[in-house]
Amino acid sequence: MKKIGIFYGSQTGTTRQIAQRIASMLGVSPDEVHDVAKSSPSDLADYDILILGSSTWGSGDLETDWDDFLTGIESLYLPGKTIAVFGCGDDTMSDTFCDAVGIIYDRLQSTGATFIKGIDTDGYEFSSSKAILPDGSVAGLLLDQVNHPEFTDLRLRKWTSLIADAAR
Ligand SMILES: Cc1cc2nc3c(=O)[nH]c(=O)nc-3n(C[C@H](O)[C@H](O)[C@H](O)COP(=O)(O)O)c2cc1C
Incomplete structure (x- = not known):
């Protein structure tokens, strides 16, 4: 079984709560759930699978x-590791919905890690997001706890099953 670490950034606690739900679904100990504000890049070394979560603020930040x-982790060389990105946003911010997921995905492409991407975005209404890649696939798991919390449980179950498969 591969070792999973979860790293999140959260202003008001939403992404932290989702990180904790992901941990519980995957049987990951709370000790392996880290606030990036209190983490250093070397902490990634402990894990085979990195689940990275950020909300989006400002206008797509x-x-x-x-x-x-x-900035600290984008220059690391991480072949052999698997990265899965998730994010919380608000689909009424229609031009920048969950942009942070796309930003993290893009900036970590040079690490040599393998990525587990997201699932469809059915049900959310937005016009653009950096998390939608040029081929139409989704860079990570997009969630909207503001307008559509009712979608979250099923989406988390689908996405974490991809991660559980990769961890075997
Ligand atoms: C001032 C402000 C700006 C925001 N900008 C965006 C945005 O550009 N795109 C988006 O998807 N969500 C945006 N949001 C929504 C937050 O990402 C959302 O509320 C999220 O759940 C917050 O998660 P956190 O508590 O983990 O930080 C914004 C919220 C606020 C209050």
């Missing part, structure tokens, strides 16, 4: 604690 952390 990373959650602010991610600024330094992402």
Whole structure:
């Protein structure tokens, strides 16, 4: 079984709660759930699978604690590791819905890690997101706890099953 670590950045606690739900669904200990504000890039070394979560703030910006952390990890060489990105947003911010997921995905492409991407975005109404890749696939799991919390449980179950498969 591969070791899973979860790293999140959260302003008001939403992404933290989702990180904890993901941990519980995957049987990951709370000790392996880390706030990026209190983490250092070397903490990634402990894990085979990295689940990275950020909400989106401003107008399509990373959650602010991610600024330094992402700068610290984007130059790492991480072949053999698997990365899965998730994010919380608000689909009424229609031009920048969950942009942080796309930003993290893009900036970590040079690490050599393998990525588990997202699932469809059915039910959310938005016009653009950096998390939608040029081929139409989704860079990670997009969630909207503001307008559509009723979608979250099924979406988490679908996405975490992909991660559980990768962890075997
Ligand atoms: C001032 C402000 C700006 C925001 N900008 C965006 C945005 O550009 N895109 C988006 O999807 N969500 C945006 N949101 C919504 C937050 O990402 C959402 O409320 C999220 O659940 C917050 O998660 P957190 O508590 O983990 O930080 C914004 C919210 C606020 C209050």
